[in-house]
Amino acid sequence: MKLILASASPRRIELLTLAGYAFDVQATDTDETQLPQEAPEAYVRRVALAKAQSVVTCEPALILGADTTVVLDGECLGKPGDAEAATHMLHRLSGRSHEVLTGVAIRRSTDAVCRVTHERTLVTFDDLPAAWIADYVASGEPFGKAGAYAIQGRAGTRITRIEGNYHNVVGLPMASVIRLLDELRLLDEPRS
Template identity: 50%
Template sequence: MLRPPAPLVLASASPRRLDLLRQAGVEPAVEPADVDETSPPGATPESLAVGLARTKAQEVAAGHAGEDLVVLGADTVVVVDGRILGKPTDADDAARMLSALSGRTHHVVTGVALVDARTGRTVDGLARTDVRMRHLDAEEVAAYVATGEPLDKAGAYGIQGLAAVFVEGIEGDYTNVVGLPLPLVDVLLRQLDGPA
């Protein structure tokens, strides 16, 4: 069970992140951040995920300066062959991503940032999980893309949804692959509540 030191605001429109927080006993306010998620040249997956998480949390916290609440920002990317796969731009892009992941192990990287809106104090961290996907044939990819499920997900799949049957194994935190690494959130909440 998560125990935020103050009311929590989720700086994300992700229903999966909201569900995970609810499963952990927290009912956050939801206030999606409006930030440019384009990957800057030379960004590593890790720096991109943590940087975007921090930017999202700080943007929302700025609108609540001085208030007794905590803002949570997160950003998830999928990495294969050193390439960052964000959310697909369309169905063709989703099919390309799934074909690139087929029969391989890839990495899911999520940056998490927490901002105390009263003090401006920020803590952040990173989770990484390795995911092994079985071989997918073209028909499977087309059928999955046609469901629409992959279109709003990094790497074009949801492990907690229809694509669960594609995943042969994971090494690391399952909640990270869903989109919000709860063990890391717990650690960061404790850091935020501790001495600066």
């Protein structure tokens, strides 16, 4: 069965490719606004599922949606809209631990059966000097990334501790993805 990634994220594309999957990419225009009073876990799961459900295909396919957010003091830090927002986020993350949550949803197009999960990783930054933050923001790397950083980029050199799945912080917890894909494929196998 064909696999479709409901995202144009270069990081997610790279992780699926490294895992050996052949897949198509169909980016979605899903509203990623967090609902009032919505818990971070519920938020990433809901958005991942909305992405998986938004892809339309006539072929039998497994459609993968994912959404990642950074959580600090119970607040979701999404993608910064400008340099000021990125700078503010990085100052808040400096010298502290935070959670990275990724929701993963896979929908089977033939019968709309879905599997949804999320993964949590704890990440700790070293103290980030103001000059480093300014230089990092000027590099452009924080934009388009939850929490204003990319662990696989320059910010990774300032992380002192990670507890959990590294690929989750990159944006796609591959062990969870593989498990859900296997579950959905097993449902297709005839029972004796």
